[in-house]
Amino acid sequence: MSREPDAYTGQTLGGSGWRSPLRAFLRTETGGAAVLVVAALAALVWANAAPSAYTSFWDTRLSVRFGTYGISLGLREWVNSGLMTLFFFVVGLEARREFDMGELRECKRLALPLVAGLSGMIVPIALYLAINAGHGSEQGWGAAMSTDTAFALGVLAVAGRGMPPGLRVFILLLSVVDDPLSLCVIAFAYSDRIAVPALVVAIGTLALVLLGLRLGVRHGSVYALLGVVAWVALLESGVDPVVIGLALGLLTYAYPASRADLEHASGLFRLFREQPTPELERSVRASIASAISPNDRLQRIYHPWTSYAVVPLFALANAGIEISSDQLARAFTSPVTLGILIAYVLGKPLGIVGACALTTLASRGRLRLPVGWGAATAGGSLCGVGFTVSLLIATLAFHGARLDEAKLGILATLVCSFLTARLVTAAIGLLHPPLRLRALLGKAETIVDLAVPVDPDHDHIRGPHHAAVTVVEYGDYECPYCGQAEPVVRELLADFGDLRYVWRHLPLTDVHIRAQLAAEAAARQGRFWDMHDLLLSHQQALRVEDLHAHAVAIGLDAERFERDMRAHAGAARIAEHVESADLSSVAGTPTFFINGRRHHGAYDLTSLTAAVRAARERASVTA
Numbered sequence: 192m193s194r195e196p197d198a199y200t201g202q203t204l205g206g207s208g209w210r211s212p213l214r215a216f217l218r219t220e221t222g223g224a225a226v227l228v229v230a231a232l233a234a235l236v237w238a239n240a241a242p243s244a245y246t247s248f249w250d251t252r253l254s255v256r257f258g259t260y261g262i263s264l265g266l267r268e269w270v271n272s273g274l275m276t277l278f279f280f281v282v283g284l285e286a287r288r289e290f291d292m293g294e295l296r297e298c299k300r301l302a303l304p305l306v307a308g309l310s311g312m313i314v315p316i317a318l319y320l321a322i323n324a325g326h327g328s329e330q331g332w333g334a335a336m337s338t339d340t341a342f343a344l345g346v347l348a349v350a351g352r353g354m355p356p357g358l359r360v361f362i363l364l365l366s367v368v369d370d371p372l373s374l375c376v377i378a379f380a381y382s383d384r385i386a387v388p389a390l391v392v393a394i395g396t397l398a399l400v401l402l403g404l405r406l407g408v409r410h411g412s413v414y415a416l417l418g419v420v421a422w423v424a425l426l427e428s429g430v431d432p433v434v435i436g437l438a439l440g441l442l443t444y445a446y447p448a449s450r451a452d453l454e455h456a457s458g459l460f461r462l463f464r465e466q467p468t469p470e471l472e473r474s475v476r477a478s479i480a481s482a483i484s485p486n487d488r489l490q491r492i493y494h495p496w497t498s499y500a501v502v503p504l505f506a507l508a509n510a511g512i513e514i515s516s517d518q519l520a521r522a523f524t525s526p527v528t529l530g531i532l533i534a535y536v537l538g539k540p541l542g543i544v545g546a547c548a549l550t551t552l553a554s555r556g557r558l559r560l561p562v563g564w565g566a567a568t569a570g571g572s573l574c575g576v577g578f579t580v581s582l583l584i585a586t587l588a589f590h591g592a593r594l595d596e597a598k599l600g601i602l603a604t605l606v607c608s609f610l611t612a613r614l615v616t617a618a619i620g621l622l623h624p625p626l627r628l629r630a631l632l633g634k635a636e637t638i639v640d641l642a643v644p645v646d647p648d649h650d651h652i653r654g655p656h657h658a659a660v661t662v663v664e665y666g667d668y669e670c671p672y673c674g675q676a677e678p679v680v681r682e683l684l685a686d687f688g689d690l691r692y693v694w695r696h697l698p699l700t701d702v703h704i705r706a707q708l709a710a711e712a713a714a715r716q717g718r719f720w721d722m723h724d725l726l727l728s729h730q731q732a733l734r735v736e737d738l739h740a741h742a743v744a745i746g747l748d749a750e751r752f753e754r755d756m757r758a759h760a761g762a763a764r765i766a767e768h769v770e771s772a773d774l775s776s777v778a779g780t781p782t783f784f785i786n787g788r789r790h791h792g793a794y795d796l797t798s799l800t801a802a803v804r805a806a807r808e809r810a811s812v813t814a
Contacts, residue, residue: 315534353616
């Protein structure tokens with residue numbers, strides 16, 4: 192193949208370079224983990240090289256005043272309670288996207304992550320309290336419960352090579368439960384005395400946000416202003432104001448871009464090209480914005496900022512500890528340090544894997560892990576790393592020497608989690624290949640995104656009808672990206688003997704559909720694939736006379752072909768394909784489904800081969 196893989200990311204109608212929000216989220220979290228490590232190390236160097244300068248800098252007061260009213264906080268408090276609100280806003284956005292469009296859109300799939308997430312917090316808390324009972328440090332239990340998703344996914348990228356893609360999704364689903372519950376703990380267990388009037392103002396402001404959503408108000412500035420008001424009210428109430436970020440994120444709905452909205456935006460853009468007026472420019476921007484859900488837009492804006500700026504700044508402000516040999520010796524005999532370390536390294540995997548096992552048994556196999564038990568154990572070990580929320584709660588629960596002991600325990604979880612995960616993955620690697628596949632993949636049913644299943648008696652199929660893997664492509668013969676993908680599909684069919692390929696029409700209705708009709712007219716004479724190949728390899732020759740020339744070239748009855756074309760003989764089948772595309776939320780061409788699951792990202796040979804191979808492995812385990 193002569194093209195670079197990045198060339199195989201375009202889509203007609205849906206736009207070029209579109210990627211799965213979940214994959215984008217995971218990539219940003221993983222990359223952000225590296226920046227987070229650098230920031231934590233910088234804090235340690237700063238705190239030990241110039242301890243007084245580190246402390247005095249972050250204790251510096253910064254005041255913001257509006258007339259007679261003002262807020263005065265230390266720089267560390269501005270980071271912890273101010274900027275971290277954006278971090279939890281992004282957490283809320285991703286949680287809402289999972290409920291609306293992701294793995295949790297089926298209610299039964301919420302049960303197992305919910306139980307595992309709860310158990311993965313309760314067991315570590317119990318271990319921490321058992322170790323700290325009678326030592327006067329029991330109030331730090333909240334610092335021993337929350338997984339840092341960024342670090343967990345970063346460690347997975349290094350220590351979890353060979354793990355199935357579903358493991359990342361599983362960890363993310365656990366964080367959907369973990370992070371909101373942690374925020375509730377901060378709000379109710381680690382907040383100061385509650386000022387009821389200010390709390391009522393915050394709740395009333397959230398009610399206005401709900402009313403705005405109900406009335407269809409789409410101006411982001413309105414919700415930003417209401418969010419600031421609610422943040423200030425919570426700060427005055429004594430409740431940690433980061434909670435407002437999570438609440439606003441959970442209220443921001445997500446939905447896939449519809450083909451109708453995209454076609455409307457495309458039509459307006461063509462009008463703008465013909466008549467570039469300010470009015471049409473505003474209409475085009477509004478139409479494009481309405482086609483993309485607020486959740487997706489806000490994630491793309493704020494997630495890079497929180498991963499690469501806010502959370503590293505939080506680490507810089509909170510991870511600085513003066514370290515000496517005497518202090519290390521005291522810390523690792525301290526119930527605070529040991530409690531946090533054991534709670535994460537032992538309690539997290541025990542809580543998560545144990546809860547999954549009990550839930551699967553109690554449901555008699557109806558509720559299953561999205562991955563195998565080996566991968567789940569590795570995921571439980573990876574979840575044994577605490578940082579962001581854990582540090583935040585530690586700063587609320589402790590002061591002085593005990594705070595330093597808590598920080599050392601939290602930082603130690605990163606190293607221990609990495610080592611534990613490496614041991615688990617190494618043990619899985621020693622298994623016999625069939626057992627290893629089962630340990631990694633399991634037997635859970637995956638969500639099927641393809642709304643209309645393949646019908647061997649009706650669909651256009653290449654390859655064996657009872658193949659282990661089915662690739663469905665929604666395409667258009669005039670779409671240049673479909674022409675680009677066609678040789679990739681040919682190589683896939685050549686490389687995999689147990690692969691069947693299905694083509695479904697999704698014509699560009701704002702251009703014309705003659706090419707689709709030609710393919711269907713050829714199908715009536717048993718020559719669909721011959722015409723299909725010609726149309727994709729001659730995308731610049733799709734006029735009526737060209738189509739007739741193609742018919743003659745493949746030996747069709749020209750008179751019958753012309754008669755079927757005039758009668759639109761294949762229009763009903765094309766309409767069925769378009770309807771199935773709409774039911775499957777297909778917005779652009781080409782769109783691929785592999786064993787019923789939508790393939791996101793590039794469609795170069797490497798990417799599609801990896802996806803087909805993974806589907807074949809899962810099919811073999813299920814069989």
